[in-house]
Amino acid sequence: MPEPDAALEAVVDRALPHWPLEVAAISFVSARENVVYRVDTVDGGSYALRIHRPGYHTLAELESENSWTTALSDAGIATPRPVPTTAGAGYATVPYGAAGETRHVGLIEWLEGQPLDEVLAAGERDPVPLFAALGRLMAQMHAQATDWRTPEGFDRHALDADGLVGRDPWWGRFWEVPELTPGEREIVSGARRTIHGLLRDYGRRPGRYSLIHSDLLAENVLVQDEGVAAIDFDDTAYGWHMYDLASGLTQRFGDPRFDELQAALLAGYQAVRPLGAEDIALLPVFLLVRPLVEIGWFHARLSGPLTQRAGGPVTREGTILPRVRTAIEQCAAVLPSLRSVV
Numbered sequence: 001m002p003e004p005d006a007a008l009e010a011v012v013d014r015a016l017p018h019w020p021l022e023v024a025a026i027s028f029v030s031a032r033e034n035v036v037y038r039v040d041t042v043d044g045g046s047y048a049l050r051i052h053r054p055g056y057h058t059l060a061e062l063e064s065e066n067s068w069t070t071a072l073s074d075a076g077i078a079t080p081r082p083v084p085t086t087a088g089a090g091y092a093t094v095p096y097g098a099a100g101e102t103r104h105v106g107l108i109e110w111l112e113g114q115p116l117d118e119v120l121a122a123g124e125r126d127p128v129p130l131f132a133a134l135g136r137l138m139a140q141m142h143a144q145a146t147d148w149r150t151p152e153g154f155d156r157h158a159l160d161a162d163g164l165v166g167r168d169p170w171w172g173r174f175w176e177v178p179e180l181t182p183g184e185r186e187i188v189s190g191a192r193r194t195i196h197g198l199l200r201d202y203g204r205r206p207g208r209y210s211l212i213h214s215d216l217l218a219e220n221v222l223v224q225d226e227g228v229a230a231i232d233f234d235d236t237a238y239g240w241h242m243y244d245l246a247s248g249l250t251q252r253f254g255d256p257r258f259d260e261l262q263a264a265l266l267a268g269y270q271a272v273r274p275l276g277a278e279d280i281a282l283l284p285v286f287l288l289v290r291p292l293v294e295i296g297w298f299h300a301r302l303s304g305p306l307t308q309r310a311g312g313p314v315t316r317e318g319t320i321l322p323r324v325r326t327a328i329e330q331c332a333a334v335l336p337s338l339r340s341v342v
Contacts, residue, residue: 015092023040046112068148082106115218115223116222133268148211160204209239249265
C-alpha cells in the first residue's frame, strides 16, 4: 500500500499533542476516504488517528458522527468510541502543507478484530453465522437510532430518494459515466426514475428510516471473539434500514451461497427487531441501488482524490466497469417485478 506523503506525517505530529497521550508507537494503517494511523501508548492503550479528507464533511457533521458513535457505544453496541481532545473537542484542526490548508483530525479507540473481508477470503470459517451476527449488529444499531434523540445542532446528510437516485445524488450522477453504452444509460436512467418513485412511496417513517451506517461492507466489519463490530462511520447518514442490509450483501453477488447469506442476515436482524413484509419486499430494490450509487462514488473519487489500496493503482476498468456490469445484471433481475413491489 502506498505510504502517505510528508505533509500528512506532519499533520500527525501537529495533531497528537491535542490529546493527553504518552505515545509509544505510531504506524500507518490505510489511506482511503481518510488517512488512518494506529497510535499505541505507553500505558497499553491503542487508538486510531483519522485525518479526514477535505470537502466531504463539515466539522459539524464530523462532530455529529462522534455524537452517534458515542451513543452507540454507551448502549453497549460494538462500535469505536471517540476520544475528546484535552480541550473537550471532538477534533483537532491543524495546518496541512504550505498552501494554507487545514485538516480535521479525530481520535477513536482501537477495536481489535479481523476484517470480515479477510475472514471470508481465508475461507476457514462458515460465513453463515457471521452474516447472522452482522444482521444482529445492524438491528441493534437501527433500534438505538430509532429511539435516540439527536442533540441540538446534529447534522448529517440524507440518503433518501433524492440522496440516492435524485437529480443530484449524494454520491454523484452515476448514469452519466462514460462506461455506460447508450442502451445501458437508458436502462439505468429508467431504473433511477422507477426507484425514486418506489422509495418516495415507501416513506421515511421511523421504524424503517433513521440514522444508518450506510457502508457496512465487509472491510468495515470486524470479526471478534464475541461477535462482530462496525467501524468507519464516515458515511453515516439518514437512510433506510434496508439500505444497510443491502450494503452488507452486495459484495457477495455471485457467491454460490448468496441466498444462504441473505437469509442468515435477515434472520439475525429479525432476532433483534422485526421487519415487515413491505420492508423485505424492497430488499431487491436496495440491492440494485447500491451498485448504482457505487458507480457515482468511484467516478467522483477517480476524478479527484484517488483511493489508495493495496495491490496497485485504482483504475476505472477495475472499479467502475464491474459495477456497471453488476448494475445492468441487477436491472435485468429486478426491474420486471418492481411494479408489484409496493
